[in-house]
Amino acid sequence: MSLISIFLIFLFYISSLIFISGLSYKIIQYWKTPAPLKIPIAPSALDKKGVLLRYFREIFLFASLFKANKWTWLFGWSFHLALVLLFFRHLVYFWPGEVPLILYKTEPFKYAAYPLIFGLLGLLGRRLFVDRVRYISAPSDYLMLLVFIFIASTGMIMTFANNHPNILMVKNFASGLITFKWSELPGEIIFLLHILPVFCIIAVFPISKLLHAPGIFFAPTFNQVDNARKKRHLSDWASKNEDNLKINLESKNLKDE
C-alpha cells in the first residue's frame, strides 16, 4: 500500500478519535453544567411542546437568523441544507457491501453542491465586504470558509467536470475505513485534495466554532420552559448554597414569631 494511503487512513482514525472523544467531552460538559436560573428568551415556550416547536423552527428553518438578516439567512441556510443533502449523498461510498436502494436515490443530491458553494461564497463575501462582520472575523473564520470552499470545489470538479476518479477504488477505500479492510486510495490527486481537508475538519470540530452545532441544544435561552412561577427550579449548587448559608426553616432570617 502506498505511503499516502497509509497516511490518510491514519489521519482518518486519529481525526475520528479526536472528534468522538472531544465532542463527547464537550457534550458531557454542557450536559453537566447546571443552569441555576430560568432564562428563556422571547418568544418563550410555555410548555415542552413549545420547546420542541422552537427547536424545529431554529434547526430546520433558522428562524432567528431569518428575523435578523435575510441575506445571512439565505447564505447560511442554503449552505447547511446542502451540507445535509451532500452528507447523505456521500453515504453511498462509505456503506460497506451491498448499498440499499434508497441511497442510490440520493444521486440528484449532488446538485446541492451549487447552493453549497453559493452559500459559502455569500458568507465569505459578507465577511469581506460588510464592515461590521469584517470587524468580528478572526483569521480562523476566513480559514474555515476557505477550507469548505476548497472541499466543495474539488468535489464539484470531480462530479461535474468529467474528472471522476476510479469510483470502485473510492468505494473500497471509503467503506474500508468503516470495516477496517483497508485498501489503496484512487490515484487521482483531486480526490486526495478533496478528502484531506475533510479529515482535518473532523478533528477541528470539537475545538472550534463548529461547536455551535451541539451548543444550540444546550442553550438555556432555547431549551427552558417558561414556567418559573409554577415550578420551583433549583440547581444542585443553588440548593447546596441554601444549606451552606444556613438559610433553613429555623433561621432567624425568617419569621420572628
Added chain:
Amino acid sequence: MSTDNQIKLPTYVETPSIRRDSMSGDGPFKASVEIQNNLGFPGEKVENWQEVAITKMAETKSKYKSVQVFLDSCMKCGACTDKCHYFLGTADPKNMPVARQDLFRSVYRRHFTFAGKYFPRLVGAKDLDEEMLDDWYNYFHQCSQCRRCAVFCPSGIDTAEISMAAREVMNVIGVGQKYTNQILGKVKKIGNNLGMPEPALKDTLMDLEEEIKEDTGVDVKLPIDVKNSEILMVSPSADFFAEPHIDGLIGYAKVFHESGVSWTLSSYASEAANFGMFIGNYDVMRDGALRIRKAALDLNVKRVIIGECGHAWRVAYSFWNTLSGIGGGAEDEYAMRLQKQLDSQYPQPQHMIEFTYDLIQKNKLTFKKSNNDHRVVTFHDSCNVARGSNMGDIENGQFILPREVIKAACNNFIDMPKNTIKSSTFCCGGGAGLLTDDLIDLRIKGAKPRMHALRKSEQESGVNTLAAICAICKSQFSKVLPNYDFDPYMVVSVHQLVSDAIVLKKTSNHKD
C-alpha cells in the same frame, strides 16, 4: 428649542458604518473601598488580579451553563451586529453584541481552549491585560443587558449572561461600578434603592392619601406594614417619590381600592428593584429576594404583587421561585412553607398589570375613558418584561396585557413601528445600572433607536404620550426626551392612565 447636544433624527434608523473607539474611555465612576467592602468585594484591585479573574471565570463557567455554552457556540455570523441600541447610537464596533462578548470570549479562548492556548492569533484569543480589563470595564458598562440581540441569535446566545459574568469577575477582583454597588448597599442597609427610611416613607404615603382625597373626594388608602392583609405590594422605590412614577403608585392604590381586596406595602421590603441581577451575583440577588420573602411571612399575606418595574418583574417572575420560594410547585420544605401560606388560586408573584387586567376582564372597574382623550398613547415594551417574563400565563401575555389595560383606560392607542416593539423592543438606554449621570452621553445615544420610532409615531399618528411599566425607563425617558426635542412630561406610568380614567366609588369596599 435647539441646543448643540440635540440630535437630528434621520427618517429611518440607519445602521452606521463602524467608528472604532468612538466610545472608548474610562467607563462609569468606580466604586469606593467602602461601597465594595459593603457587598463583600475587595475594595481595590487585588494584586494578583489576573489570577483571581481567571479562577473566577473558571468558576462562573462551571456554575452557569449559559456562560459555558455561549462562549463556545458563537459562529460569528454577524446576525446581532446591528441589533444593539448602543451600537446603533454610537457606531463603536465594541458595542456590537458579538464584539462585546468577544472581549470576554477572547480571554476564555486564551486560557481555556486548545486553539487559544496554541494558536491565539488564528482564533483571536487574547490575554487578560490592563488594556483588556479597561475594555471590559468600559464596554460591559455600555450594555444594558436588554437581550435584544439574543432574540436574533441563531445559537440563542444571550449577551446579558456574558455581561453579568464579566461584571461579577470584575467585582471579585475589586473593580466595581459606583452607581450599582452603592444602591445595592442601600437596599442591604435600609431596604430600598433610595435609602429612604421608614418614617419618610410613611409621611410620603400619608401625603399621597391626602392628595387623592383632595382630587377625588374619596378615602383611598396606601397602607403600610398592615399584618394579615391579602396582598403585599412590592414596587420600585422610585414610585414613592419620582415623577412620573408616583402617579402610577396612585393608580395601584385606586385599583386596589376598587377591588375591595386588602393590601399593604412593607417598610422592610420597600424595593422591587434588584440590582443584584445587573452584577451577575447570585448571592446579592438572593439577599434582595429574601427580604421580600421575610416581609411576606411577617405580614402573613396571601399574595405578592409587583409594581411597574422592568427588571424587577424579570427577577420576580423568573427568579424568585428559585431564589426565595415565592412561587408555586415547590417540593422542598423551605419553599413549601411559604407556598402553603400563599393563595395557590393565583400565580405567585403577580404583576400589577395582571391584577388590573383581571379586574377589567371581570368588569369590576369603571372607566371614564374620555379623561384620557387629550392623549394619543403609545406603549414602550420594557426589555426585561418583553424578553424575560410573561403575564397572564398565555403566549405573548406580556405584550397583550399592558396594551389591554391601556386600551381599557384610553380611547387613542397606537403602537410604534413593528420592529421596535414587543420582543424586538428597543431598550430605553438606561437599564442594568447605566441610569447614572456619569453615563449621560451613552444614555442619550443609546436612546436614539427608541426616540426615532417615537418620532415616527408622532409624525404619522400624533402620538403625544409614551406609557411605560418600568421605573428605569420612566426616569431615563424623562431625562433624555428633551435631547430629541420631545416633551419630557410625555412619559407616563400605565397605571397613571388607569388612575386618570378610573371612576371611584365613594367608599372603600374593605371588609374591615
